[in-house]
Amino acid sequence: ALKDQIQTDVRLARIDIFTVVNYDIDYIEYIAGASRVRYEWPESLVSSVAAARKPQYIRLQTDDGPAVGLLYPVTSEKTRATQFVVGVITFSRANAEILSRAQRLLVISTIGLLIIILLVLAVSYRWLIGRPLSIIVRTIDEFQTGQYVKRIPIARRDEWGHLAEHFNSMAQEIEQVLARNQELTRSLEGRVQEATRKVVELQRQVNQLQQLTALGYLTATLAHDLGTPLHSIAGLAKLLQERGDRPPDEARKLELIVQQTQRLNAVIQNVRRATRPPEPHFEAVSIAELLNETLSLVDPLMQKAGIELQVHLDEQIPQIIADRSRVQTALLNLI
CATH class of the missing domain: 3.30.450.20 (PAS domain)
Known part of the structure; x- marks a missing residue:
């Protein structure tokens, strides 16, 4: 058995x-x-x-x-x-076979577990790191292109959420700063346009005043040049009248000459009075204040022309008694 x-x-x-x-x-x-x-x-x-x-x-x-x-x-x-x-x-070959099978099973189980762990890590990276990171990078790229209203959606309260919150705060501050800069730029543009308009108007007035001054000078010269011979003609006519024993026709013509020379002399005097500049208005004027005011009028034009003007004033300069308008006109002509 x-x-x-x-x-x-x-x-x-x-x-x-x-x-x-x-x-x-x-x-x-x-x-x-x-x-x-x-x-x-x-x-x-x-x-x-x-x-x-x-x-x-x-x-x-x-x-x-x-x-x-x-x-x-x-x-x-x-x-x-x-x-x-x-x-x-x-x-004990059975034990060895069992041990071998156990080892194979352990290897297979280990490989399977590693695969599962890798899959879990891949999915976790995709949802925990990859997706939030891609959203942040895309928002930053859009922000760099000038879309300052873009914000990162805050869906979680982890480190990514804190990062998105800080980025949104920074973007909000940048947007506010840019808005203030734009508003300041518009304000400065308006002020520059207004100053330019004033300068143009003042320049027009200066040109008109220069034309009137030239016309007055020309008129005064003509009046002087015409007045001298008129006085001579009138004097000679009166001298001939005083000699007497003139025929009535000649006496009448001499009287007509005297009357017309007197009328022309009156016209010349009226022209002189019309072209004479107004009486100056004298007052205490600060040189520094007047110069700064004049420079502020021409500053936009000088900046546009690329001219930089440096002014050095002594603070101890006393005030002067002068016509403010005429001095400012002279300064504008010099500048």
Whole structure:
């Protein structure tokens, strides 16, 4: 039966039976064909198992590979003494196969776990890092193109949310600064246009005044040039009238000459009075204040022409008594 058992069970390598009398080892029987490997049990080991009446496992190395040996004591029910010791040797290839399968399963499980971890990390990066980062970068790019109203939507309260909040605050401040700059620019443009208009009007008045001055000078010159011969003509006519004994026709013509010269002289005097400039209005004038006021009128034109004027005034310059309008006109002509 043992032989059949060994032949049918490939895991069995050997079965040995020992009989024990007074704790002496007596090898009683060897079943032919019941052994697959050659092995001799140590007598001391069999004796210790019989004395202890406890089974013992040992690891063996046979010619056919690793094996496990079992010494099992069989005791008597009456005397409780060990009568037989059964030694069984089984191949441990099954354990090796189980271990190999376990190792393969461990490797496969580890690879699968790593794949799952990588997938989780990829998804986490996509939703936790990639998507918020792409939104921030896209908003910054749009902000750089001049779309200052763009803001980063705050969907979370983590570090990305804090970053978006700080960026939005910075963008709001930049937008306010740009709005103030635009408003200031429009205000400055309006002031420059108004100052330019005043300068143009003042220049027109100056040109008109210059024309009137030139006309007055020309008129005065003509009046002087015409007045001298008129006085001579009138004097000669009166002298001829005083001589008397003139025919009535000549006397009438001399009287007509005197009357017409007097009329022309009156016309010349009227022209002189009309072209004479008004009487000056003298007052206390601050040179520094008048000069700064005059420069403010021509500053837009000088900036447009690329001219930089540097003025150095002594703070101790006293006021002068002068016609403010005529002095300003003279300064404008000089500038």
